[in-house]
Amino acid sequence: MIELVNVSKRFTLHNQGGAAIPVMEGACLQVGPGECVALTGASGAGKSTLMRVIYGNYLAASGQVRVGGVDVARAEPREILALRRETLGYVSQFLRVVPRVPTLDVVAEPLLAVGSDRQAALDRAAGLLRRLNIPERLWTLSPTTFSGGEQQRVNIARGFAHEYPAMLLDEPTASLDAQNRETVLSLIQEAKERGAAIVGIFHDVAARERVCDREVNVSDFTPGVAA
Amino acid sequence: MTPLLQVKGIGKRYGARIGCTDVSFDLYPGEVMGIVGESGSGKSTLLNCLAGHLEPDAGQVIFETRANGPVDTVTMSEPERRMLGRTDWAFVHQHARDGLRMSVSAGGNIGERLMAVGDRHYGNIRHKAIDWLGRVEIEAERVDDRPTAFSGGMQQRLQIARNLVTGPRLVFMDEPTGGLDVSVQARLLDLLRGLVREMALSAIIVTHDLAVVRLLADRLMVMKDGRVVEAGLTDQVLDDPQHVYTQLLVSSVLQV
Numbered sequence: 001m002i003e004l005v006n007v008s009k010r011f012t013l014h015n016q017g018g019a020a021i022p023v024m025e026g027a028c029l030q031v032g033p034g035e036c037v038a039l040t041g042a043s044g045a046g047k048s049t050l051m052r053v054i055y056g057n058y059l060a061a062s063g064q065v066r067v068g069g070v071d072v073a074r075a076e077p078r079e080i081l082a083l084r085r086e087t088l089g090y091v092s093q094f095l096r097v098v099p100r101v102p103t104l105d106v107v108a109e110p111l112l113a114v115g116s117d118r119q120a121a122l123d124r125a126a127g128l129l130r131r132l133n134i135p136e137r138l139w140t141l142s143p144t145t146f147s148g149g150e151q152q153r154v155n156i157a158r159g160f161a162h163e164y165p166a167m168l169l170d171e172p173t174a175s176l177d178a179q180n181r182e183t184v185l186s187l188i189q190e191a192k193e194r195g196a197a198i199v200g201i202f203h204d205v206a207a208r209e210r211v212c213d214r215e216v217n218v219s220d221f222t223p224g225v226a227a
Numbered sequence: 228m229t230p231l232l233q234v235k236g237i238g239k240r241y242g243a244r245i246g247c248t249d250v251s252f253d254l255y256p257g258e259v260m261g262i263v264g265e266s267g268s269g270k271s272t273l274l275n276c277l278a279g280h281l282e283p284d285a286g287q288v289i290f291e292t293r294a295n296g297p298v299d300t301v302t303m304s305e306p307e308r309r310m311l312g313r314t315d316w317a318f319v320h321q322h323a324r325d326g327l328r329m330s331v332s333a334g335g336n337i338g339e340r341l342m343a344v345g346d347r348h349y350g351n352i353r354h355k356a357i358d359w360l361g362r363v364e365i366e367a368e369r370v371d372d373r374p375t376a377f378s379g380g381m382q383q384r385l386q387i388a389r390n391l392v393t394g395p396r397l398v399f400m401d402e403p404t405g406g407l408d409v410s411v412q413a414r415l416l417d418l419l420r421g422l423v424r425e426m427a428l429s430a431i432i433v434t435h436d437l438a439v440v441r442l443l444a445d446r447l448m449v450m451k452d453g454r455v456v457e458a459g460l461t462d463q464v465l466d467d468p469q470h471v472y473t474q475l476l477v478s479s480v481l482q483v
Contacts, residue, residue, distance in 0.1 A: 011467075012469070013474070014470075014471035014474050014475075015471065015474055015475055015478065052466070052467075056460060056463060057460075057462050057463055057466050057467065058463070058466065058467040059459075059463060059467050059469065077445065077446045077459055077460040078255055078258060078445070078446075080460055081445055081460070098413075098416065098417050098420060098442060099413040099417065100413065100414065100417045101417065
């Protein structure tokens with residue numbers, strides 16, 4: 001489902017003397033349906049960079065980034081947008097929403113974007129918000145004013161609303177209380193059972209051991225460190 | 228899927244100076260493209276060439292018309308282009324005054340465009356005008372007021388209603404949120420996003436506000452000195468800019 005072949009990434013800072021900083025070289029990764037792979041490595045090793053390259057948010061310098069038959073490193077913007085809409089979900093650490101949109105709509109939006117029936121989408125959104133303990137009285141409000149933890153849970157609900165065949169999870173359990181952490185882990189488990197291919201960053205070792213099948217240390221792809 | 232708009236090698240000079248040069252891209256149905264760049268970069272010149280307000284010196288602007296398939300709008304006759312401007316195209320000006328008739332009521336402003344495409348039933352026109360005022364969050368009781376009595380944000384929303392009432396397929400926007408308060412901007416952006424999604428509009432938005440394009444545009448083109456220096460997926464161009472000028476532009480934004 002997700003396959004990276006020899007991917008490299010470097011940043012060229014034109015306005016800082018044209019410094020070219022290679023941050024990744026020879027990255028290879030394969031994730032099949034129903035599999036969850038954890039990215040590990042010290043802070044700054046490039047875990048988030050690798051995720052962003054897979055999502056098409058960062059431009060790979062070379063190599064192939066195949067997700068569900070699309071090479072993200074070479075695809076047209078509209079192909080990547082279609083991929084993100086249908087196939088590839090991304091739960092980032094921060095919620096980014098338009099002001100004024102009610103929480104329930106924020107969560108239902110990915111479903112509406114793939115053409116789900118409005119009522120079915122809202123029902124599913126409501127179910128997820130309930131599971132993640134967002135009180136019903138908040139659903140009609142915009143999440144912009146919510147606490148950090150609430151925003152994160154709204155973000156997770158949104159990420160899991162549509163059943164993406166491939167998912168990227170950036171620290172989905174960070175700073176959650178025990179009960180909500182448990183809910184998120186079961187959401188991940190359910191996604192695996194329906195055949196989703198997942199790449200995740202988990203600093204929470206116990207969580208990682210519970211849901212991940214393999215670990216990939218991104219330090220192996222750091223230029224100059226790996227021999 | 229065929230592109231709604233194919234732009235090929237568009238160029239416009241003002242005497243010896245370059246307005247814009249060698250701009251090419253395809254826009255597909257439902258896509259929203261942002262064009263950013265500092266003032267003088269040629270983004271407004273380009274937009275006006277695309278919308279038929281300026282005649283380009285070079286290139287083609289091929290629009291997929293409902294009746295006759297792809298047609299080059301640069302070489303089509305003026306009446307045909309005007310008809311397109313009233314039906315399938317819409318143009319939202321930065322200053323609402325440029326896009327509204329200030330001496331005609333709000334309802335009249337919306338109704339005029341309907342009449343231009345053949346609507347004649349007064350009751351229908353008024354009904355549609357009130358419906359559209361509601362969609363852009365203007366109270367129905369203001370239908371007979373002139374836009375001169377409206378705030379800047381309301382005028383801008385009225386301009387949008389006037390433009391969208393005939394169900395266009397392509398909307399050109401020139402700094403649609405420029406000169407508005409931040410709180411008014413947020414409301415307008417939210418409104419535009421909803422309408423774009425609901426009506427499956429394609430849009431080209433010229434702005435110098437990177438936050439606006441991040442929110443509204445799927446794709447982004449960065450212009451400098453009349454040329455396109457970088458183009459791609461909006462979040463990719465903003466988060467991982469490749470060109471020296473884009474890097475400068477992105478790093479110059481103050482963090483709030």
